[in-house]
Amino acid sequence: MYLATVALSACGGCHSSLLSSGEPLVKLLAENSLSYSYVLADQPNISPADVALVTGCIRNARDREIAVEVGRTSRKVIAVGSCAVYGGIAGARPVEPPDIRGADLPVLGEVEPIDSVMNVELYVPGCPPLPGLVLEALKSIVEGYFPLHFEGTVCSECSRRGGARKVRAWQEHPAGTDGEECLLKEGILCMGPVTRGGCRAACPVVGTACTGCRGPSDMVLSSQLHSLYTDMVRYVSLSTRSREDRTERDIARLLEYLYLFTRSDPFTRARVKEEVSP
């Protein structure tokens, strides 16, 4: 098979994650052919590929041009990372580009996930997804089997103890002090209850709040009646024995963090019932 990797506007973390797979990746590449990849090879020109692994979001005209071409010439596309799947952190807030009149450099536009211009066969969200997940996605298409699908949430993989407890105040700091209790019980807005699992609860197990980089879980995506916000409010209210309107008031200032990685995704945004600042 002809494989390809492409990075649009990205930090390179997803490629680092892929490369961290080590020997199995090298073997897979050697058994197949590398069609193009500016990170791995000296063949940067986009040419037909059986599988193209795309990281990064569309942020300027050049990204769009590349994405359209990749979509046109690839049989199957894997979107890797939150930027490719949801637009990612680049879309968390609008930014003003520097004045580059006459510079002939790509000009910033709206942040978009890649499926706005191409058909995507497989989505592997995460910032970045664990190395095993990226390799598994690539292998599943090359070898023709159905890849792992993580239906559960981050909480379902977390070793911390849940249960209900009243929270006096919600804190901005993302780290918890107790080694075994659920971070929500400490007043830390951990997005584990609404975020897709598959990351082995990497953040909460080391004591920091899940930032939702894997995007909404299947439950959140299952119907228009759900959204990251409404589901989070409902869960927090239940686990902190608080009324929903009270919870909404309490966590209002932390709302922005709920959509840190998904704010620019039209699909996720459509489910936002409330206004998210800024």
Added chain:
Amino acid sequence: METERIQESTEGYTGDRVRIYPVTRIRGRADIEVSFTPNQEVVAARLRGLDFRGFEQLVAGMHAYRVPQVTSRICGSCGSFHQLASCMALEEALGCEVAPGSRAFRELLCWLWLANSHLLAITYLALPDYALPMSDAAVRNISGIYMIEDEAVNRLASAQSAFSEALSLLCAMPVHSPAVVVGGVSSVPGSDDLRKAGEILASCENDLRETMRLVEMLIKRNAEMMYTGTPYRGNYLAMTAGGSPSLLGDRIGVGSFDGEVPGDMEPGELCSSIKVEPVPWSYIAPVTLGEMSLMLVGPLARMNVGYGSDTPWAERECRSCREQWAGPLNREFFAFQGLALEVIWAWEKACMLLEGDSITSGRGFKIPEAGAGEGAALIDSPQGLLLHRATVDSKGMVDDYQVISPLQFSYNLLNEHLSEVALKIVKGIEISDVIAGRLQLAVRAFCPCIPCATH
């Protein structure tokens, strides 16, 4: 390779320009622009960063405690160093002291991150140039090397997996780890995990030894062919502690490629002399330090400073390299050796920390009081000096944020060197794939990290 010919006249260039896009096997997206006179003689060549990211704006208005989780996404390779520098700058702004045990754990993570990042760079980015220098572009990559020398590739992959595994064990993720937070680290692993990490590192010693020999052999074999005859000029800078390079040091070692006596300066002195000088043709804004505009940071700078006696293996390898080549290490191919040498340096440092008792398990942070203040943190990341500066208001919200990344320090030197190489090897406006490859090699020698620089 895609070359684009432009005849538009801007910034004083009246002739043609050729763009080589993209530069391959580097981190991030960039192109090389070569400018010509109307007589088709080279005027200059420069590397252009093509993606503006806007992280400084992104974090302005956010709560200081949350900022490091965002700044870590500046770069996928050295993101953890951004996260750490961000935490340190904000801790200074909030007047927070980190406990010694947490500081030691942070340092351990730094060494593991550095080794992991360098091993990926050696395997996928640099090795093809040295292992298959004369091969066709279609096979000059990791798969091509694996076909003929799978043992060497497996050794590299196995060493990298060891560091990656140790990182996963200690801080959950090798990339964008969530463990480092404002006030310390979210949790310090127990002694069992630390012991296991020590065993993992011990298991890759032979792989590192063989990798070092491989790199040495490849450099000896290819040095003459790869040298463009344009040694680096200007200065090199590296963070030091007790006179030796250190990622979290307290002085800045400064030396000159002309052989002048090396000196040093306070980090504060360096910070106050930094001037960012944006250019209209690239999203990478170079910096100058007072009168100093040509400087190099990163592995080669640290190698020129020389490693300390506490890491005898790295020091021995470095000394032997200096004795062999005599004088300052000022040629492109030394960067490749620098990467391999620094993996050993990091391995020794990490083993030392894992064997010692400075890392104390348990809760690793203290939440600082939110209050107004200013802070800056200068650290040495895999690619060189990295500065984060923050101003925080009385509610703990970030007012102003600034990042200065390694490539911004080295950018003027890189472009000057690239121009010199282009003047030597580019003959006429038709740039062949081979010549374009040589120009890209000159860029790769600086280990440029574009996402960091275009933050």
